[in-house]
Amino acid sequence: MTTILGLNNMGHDTSAAIIRDGEIIAAITEERLNRKKKSNDFPIMSIKKCLEICNLKFEDIDVVTTGWNPVIHLKRLFPKMSNSNRFRPEYLYSVPNFLMQLHSNNEPSNNTFTELKLLDKNPIDIKYITHHLAHAASSFYLSGYKKSAILSIDGFGEQETTLYATGENNKIMPLKSILFPYSLGIFYRAFTDYLGFIINMDEWKVMGAGSYGDPSVYYDKIRKLVSYDDDGNFEMDLSYFDYYTFDRPADYSTKMETLLGKARKKDEPITQKHYDIAATVQKVTEEVLINMLNYLYKVTKCENLVIAGGVAMNTLAMGKILKNTPFKNLYISPFPDDNGVNIGSALYYYHNILDNPAKGQLGSNYFGSEYSDDFIKSELDKSKLKYKYLEQPEDVAARYISDGKIIGWFQGRMEFGQRALGNRSILADPRDPNMKDKINKAIKFREEFRPFASSIIIEHYKDYFVDASPTPFMEKIFDVKEEKRKIIPAVTHIDGTGRIQTVSKEQNLLYWKLINKFYELTKVPLVLNTSFNLKGEPIVCTPNDAIRTFHSCGLDALFIGKFLVEK
Numbered sequence: 001m002t003t004i005l006g007l008n009n010m011g012h013d014t015s016a017a018i019i020r021d022g023e024i025i026a027a028i029t030e031e032r033l034n035r036k037k038k039s040n041d042f043p044i045m046s047i048k049k050c051l052e053i054c055n056l057k058f059e060d061i062d063v064v065t066t067g068w069n070p071v072i073h074l075k076r077l078f079p080k081m082s083n084s085n086r087f088r089p090e091y092l093y094s095v096p097n098f099l100m101q102l103h104s105n106n107e108p109s110n111n112t113f114t115e116l117k118l119l120d121k122n123p124i125d126i127k128y129i130t131h132h133l134a135h136a137a138s139s140f141y142l143s144g145y146k147k148s149a150i151l152s153i154d155g156f157g158e159q160e161t162t163l164y165a166t167g168e169n170n171k172i173m174p175l176k177s178i179l180f181p182y183s184l185g186i187f188y189r190a191f192t193d194y195l196g197f198i199i200n201m202d203e204w205k206v207m208g209a210g211s212y213g214d215p216s217v218y219y220d221k222i223r224k225l226v227s228y229d230d231d232g233n234f235e236m237d238l239s240y241f242d243y244y245t246f247d248r249p250a251d252y253s254t255k256m257e258t259l260l261g262k263a264r265k266k267d268e269p270i271t272q273k274h275y276d277i278a279a280t281v282q283k284v285t286e287e288v289l290i291n292m293l294n295y296l297y298k299v300t301k302c303e304n305l306v307i308a309g310g311v312a313m314n315t316l317a318m319g320k321i322l323k324n325t326p327f328k329n330l331y332i333s334p335f336p337d338d339n340g341v342n343i344g345s346a347l348y349y350y351h352n353i354l355d356n357p358a359k360g361q362l363g364s365n366y367f368g369s370e371y372s373d374d375f376i377k378s379e380l381d382k383s384k385l386k387y388k389y390l391e392q393p394e395d396v397a398a399r400y401i402s403d404g405k406i407i408g409w410f411q412g413r414m415e416f417g418q419r420a421l422g423n424r425s426i427l428a429d430p431r432d433p434n435m436k437d438k439i440n441k442a443i444k445f446r447e448e449f450r451p452f453a454s455s456i457i458i459e460h461y462k463d464y465f466v467d468a469s470p471t472p473f474m475e476k477i478f479d480v481k482e483e484k485r486k487i488i489p490a491v492t493h494i495d496g497t498g499r500i501q502t503v504s505k506e507q508n509l510l511y512w513k514l515i516n517k518f519y520e521l522t523k524v525p526l527v528l529n530t531s532f533n534l535k536g537e538p539i540v541c542t543p544n545d546a547i548r549t550f551h552s553c554g555l556d557a558l559f560i561g562k563f564l565v566e567k
Contacts, residue, residue, distance in 0.1 A: 146169060149297065453500065
């Protein structure tokens with residue numbers, strides 16, 4: 001067997017995963033363990049947790065992979081080297097240095113490579129996989145497609161911001177790249193910054209806010225900032241952006257404020273102007289993306305498409321692809337952003353370099369920690385909480401939801417990726433027109449324009465959503481059918497759309513049973529689902545996280561394992 005430790009240890013969303021013979025057996029993001037949202041710490045805690053989950057020692061690892069090639073990055077950044085980015089060249093040392101700390105339980109040393117040579121039993125073999133190849137691998141090798149067109153698109157990798165490629169059997173073959181500083185991901189990020197939100201974290205807010213705006217108001221001004229052609233090329237008028245100079249805190253330049261007016265500060269009110277700009281940015285992003293995909297189809301003539309990279313987190317755009325391109329099938333993994341390059345780098349090494357055949361389509365992403373009922377009981381006892389034991393918690397939870405209660409649902413192995421898919425979720429009744437406001441104000445403590453997703457049993461998704469397809473990882477948004485919008489107002493956005501997760505028995509039987517029981521009680525086969533966390537915090541990981549969050553907000557009940565806790 002080949003056991004690979006995959007890492008994302010560059011930038012935000014650092015994470016670790018263990019892949020054995022091409023199968024993902026554990027994966028976790030560092031933020032879930034250190035409780036620092038969007039953590040960029042080296043994923044020491046994640047590595048240790050993955051080893052614990054798999055009952056392995058570090059010596060059992062055959063190879064370490066990481067989704068970043070620092071040599072390419074250094075070539076691009078060398079002319080601009082300064083004290084502010086000294087960590088870039090030091091990255092070459094950081095990976096083996098931290099792994100040595102893990103291996104020997106010693107503090108990091110300045111003499112890492114010498115120490116590595118002194119390891120007699122298990123020298124650390126580190127493979128640096130290019131960032132966009134890792135992204136591409138994180139989707140293609142999990143898609144189940146024998147052949148596919150591939151688009152990897154995000155802010156930037158070492159020097160690429162977009163990779164066009166094809167995948168066939170176990171090989172990924174690059175076709176063409178767009179290089180930094182031209183980046184559709186950073187175009188969107190710059191406006192996240194301009195609108196007063198946090199970059200690499202709040203892009204969701206731009207997408208949600210855009211539904212309240214009119215894209216025609218600022219279209220001419222914002223559209224002129226980008227250019228693209230029929231050959232898949234993309235450029236930006238860099239005089240309006242400042243991210244590439246590495247010397248200003250803002251992604252946009254003063255010229256942007258001359259064009260659109262003064263940027264919104266973080267705590268200032270969101271006005272109609274901001275909604276209109278958000279709507280325009282979303283519209284222009286979708287136009288560029290569709291043009292890129294039409295080019296990719298033209299050169300590949302392949303009906304299957306996989307998309308990876310941070311731009312693939314834009315669920316609104318993802319839901320429009322099959323309607324606006326010639327592709328017939330689309331696959332997006334549950335972790336297309338930087339979370340997933342740990343898995344992607346390991347899969348690329350296993351399949352593309354070691355020449356092993358790809359596996360079938362990924363069924364679920366429950367790769368994190370889980371806790372026994374005995375352990376949960378002991379934590380509840382330590383907290384001196386009153387609780388009830390439930391033989392079938394899913395039935396009681398469905399009744400609570402149908403009665404209008406908002407519940408925390410903590411079950412099984414934790415999801416890997418940005419989205420809660422029924423194991424670390426907050427659940428509520430989608431029929432209540434006031435439910436969105438209740439959760440935003442009393443539980444999530446977030447902006448009122450932020451929408452919520454739904455989880456629907458797979459047998460009924462076509463009854464509620466227009467031109468929808470199975471969406472097991474909540475990766476797309478579809479139009480809600482006109483006649484259903486009044487039935488499920490809490491999960492129908494102002495523009496008539498809804499983000500969905502289709503739930504099957506095979507994917508998550510317990511969660512399917514809960515939703516099906518809710519269907520029996522209400523004749524509505526879906527529930528409102530949002531991540532189990534408060535604003536600014538990572539999704540809960542441990543029973544203690546769940547208990548603390550439960551008592552820090554307006555949740556009515558906590559279903560944790562087979563136990564029910566109420567206030």
